Amino acid sequence: MTEVARTQGSSSEIERGGVAEVAALGNVLTGLFKRLGITQTQYAHRVHLDKSAVSRYLSGRRLAPQEFVDRLVHEVEDHLGAPLQLEAKEALRNQRLEALRVCNPDEFQLESLRGELARSRRDTRRAERNIEALQTLLEVKEDEVRRLADDLTQLRLDWGAERADPAPTYDLLREVARLREDLEDAERLRAEAERHGEELRDRVLRLEEELSRRSPSTGAVPLDAFKDQLAGLWEEENFPEASRDLTEAAWSRPLDEVAELLNWVKETAGLTPAVTFVADVARLRPLEDVLAFAPEVSWQGRSRIQESWTNAVAARVTSRNAAVVFQGLRKTETHSDSESDRVLAEVVSRVRSDTQAVDLVTAALSGTSAPAQLRRVAETLARRRRGDRFGLRVSIGLVGVGRHDVAALVLAAALPDGKGPEPDDVRLGVVVRELEDAQIEALFDLVTWLDDTRLMTTFAVWLDHQHESTLLYRLFTTMAQQGRLGLLDLHASRALRDAVSDWRRRSRGQ
Numbered sequence: 001m002t003e004v005a006r007t008q009g010s011s012s013e014i015e016r017g018g019v020a021e022v023a024a025l026g027n028v029l030t031g032l033f034k035r036l037g038i039t040q041t042q043y044a045h046r047v048h049l050d051k052s053a054v055s056r057y058l059s060g061r062r063l064a065p066q067e068f069v070d071r072l073v074h075e076v077e078d079h080l081g082a083p084l085q086l087e088a089k090e091a092l093r094n095q096r097l098e099a100l101r102v103c104n105p106d107e108f109q110l111e112s113l114r115g116e117l118a119r120s121r122r123d124t125r126r127a128e129r130n131i132e133a134l135q136t137l138l139e140v141k142e143d144e145v146r147r148l149a150d151d152l153t154q155l156r157l158d159w160g161a162e163r164a165d166p167a168p169t170y171d172l173l174r175e176v177a178r179l180r181e182d183l184e185d186a187e188r189l190r191a192e193a194e195r196h197g198e199e200l201r202d203r204v205l206r207l208e209e210e211l212s213r214r215s216p217s218t219g220a221v222p223l224d225a226f227k228d229q230l231a232g233l234w235e236e237e238n239f240p241e242a243s244r245d246l247t248e249a250a251w252s253r254p255l256d257e258v259a260e261l262l263n264w265v266k267e268t269a270g271l272t273p274a275v276t277f278v279a280d281v282a283r284l285r286p287l288e289d290v291l292a293f294a295p296e297v298s299w300q301g302r303s304r305i306q307e308s309w310t311n312a313v314a315a316r317v318t319s320r321n322a323a324v325v326f327q328g329l330r331k332t333e334t335h336s337d338s339e340s341d342r343v344l345a346e347v348v349s350r351v352r353s354d355t356q357a358v359d360l361v362t363a364a365l366s367g368t369s370a371p372a373q374l375r376r377v378a379e380t381l382a383r384r385r386r387g388d389r390f391g392l393r394v395s396i397g398l399v400g401v402g403r404h405d406v407a408a409l410v411l412a413a414a415l416p417d418g419k420g421p422e423p424d425d426v427r428l429g430v431v432v433r434e435l436e437d438a439q440i441e442a443l444f445d446l447v448t449w450l451d452d453t454r455l456m457t458t459f460a461v462w463l464d465h466q467h468e469s470t471l472l473y474r475l476f477t478t479m480a481q482q483g484r485l486g487l488l489d490l491h492a493s494r495a496l497r498d499a500v501s502d503w504r505r506r507s508r509g510q
Contacts, residue, residue: 024095024099026059032073061221063096128190134182134186226245258281262281281312283315287328310339314346322344323366326344347364354387354393358401383413395443408446415455447459448484
């Protein structure tokens with residue numbers, strides 16, 4: 001019985017959701033850990049790990065990484081003052097590989113290849129040492145041959161050919177020939193070992209590169225076993241541990257498993273953990289994963305899950321990645337209510353300054369010739385931000401960066417179709433008067449060149465509210481200079497028709 005086998009726990013039971021191979025490894029690790037005579041909390045502090053991670057590895061609920069196993073072996077050896085037997089360490093490594101084979105076949109293949117590569121390198125070094133020994137022996141034997149040949153020649157000169165025996169020289173020559181054959185075989189074996197090592201190294205590098213593009217391995221058990229473990233934790237009301245497991249799964253498991261988990265968690269544990277889970281996916285995974293997962297959230301419909309997802313994605317958006325997020329979500333949206341519009345609206349609702357809002361919208365639409373359906377973004381900029389009641393400053397800022405199309409959408413959201421200003425509304429004229437002269441000019445230019453004549457007319461009607469005649473006449477002047485005053489629908493408002501008539505009389509009288 002090996003030393004590792006003697007350290008196994010007495011219990012062979014596998015907890016609910018456990019994997020036999022992982023549980024067996026956990027028993028071995030627990031046996032080793034008990035030799036330290038300390039608590040799991042103390043050990044976690046010593047090796048700078050979370051206590052829950054140590055507990056999972058020792059209980060066999062998670063596959064312990066090789067680094068954890070190696071560190072535990074080192075700590076036990078240091079505590080005992082003596083190394084574990086080599087065969088015990090090899091048995092422990094093989095047991096972990098068997099568990100890895102069940103939990104993560106790709107990682108198992110990589111670890112196996114690394115082990116084979118290590119053996120190949122040992123074979124190469126062994127062949128090199130054999131070659132060095134054969135070369136040294138060959139040099140010695142060749143020197144002996146030369147000395148015997150010289151002695152034989154001298155004997156022949158001194159005593160005559162019939163007295164000189166050449167047999168020893170022939171024996172040495174045959175031995176030298178065998179040594180040369182052995183050396184050639186050793187060099188061939190070394191070349192084969194080197195070639196095999198290079199092939200293995202290339203395979204390891206390719207597999208490492210492939211796996212590096214995936215989510216990092218955390219020693220997670222297969223998905224069905226993981227679900228059983230979660231269900232067990234919920235039944236035990238161990239909600240903190242279940243929450244930690246779900247958070248880990250959100251960033252570590254493949255996206256197809258994450259999608260399955262989302263639906264399973266919602267059906268099994270209810271909406272609250274599902275809301276937290278989907279937010280963790282958005283917060284913790286690479287941005288490309290977040291965008292790829294968006295359709296799974298869209299299928300949830302309008303719900304707390306979607307709201308949680310939107311808020312978490314919006315929190316990651318900056319002017320540097322806004323285009324990637326916005327345009328990535330446009331490609332993956334599956335409903336008429338665009339997820340990209342929803343996320344960008346949440347982003348701009350959080351910023352404090354108009355400049356920041358303009359920068360974010362401009363960055364998000366970078367490279368697009370025309371905006372998508374930005375209803376939520378336009379409404380947020382127009383009516384849901386403090387300090388810019390009608391979104392006028394943002395509209396002017398968008399005009400300044402060449403996004404007249406988006407500025408028009410903001411104005412349209414600020415002045416609803418067919419609705420005049422209510423008595424308690426902030427008057428449009430009051431807000432316009434707070435602008436600088438250049439800003440007013442830019443705003444009126446925007447209104448003048450709107451493609452939507454209804455919106456042009458609505459703006460003029462709202463500006464005429466409470467008889468803001470000075471500003472209204474300035475708008476008429478701008479429109480007349482550009483030949484577009486006639487586009488106003490004077491049938492929509494008697495007050496507006498009277499204002500235009502009054503402006504024309506005054507203009508003729510000047």
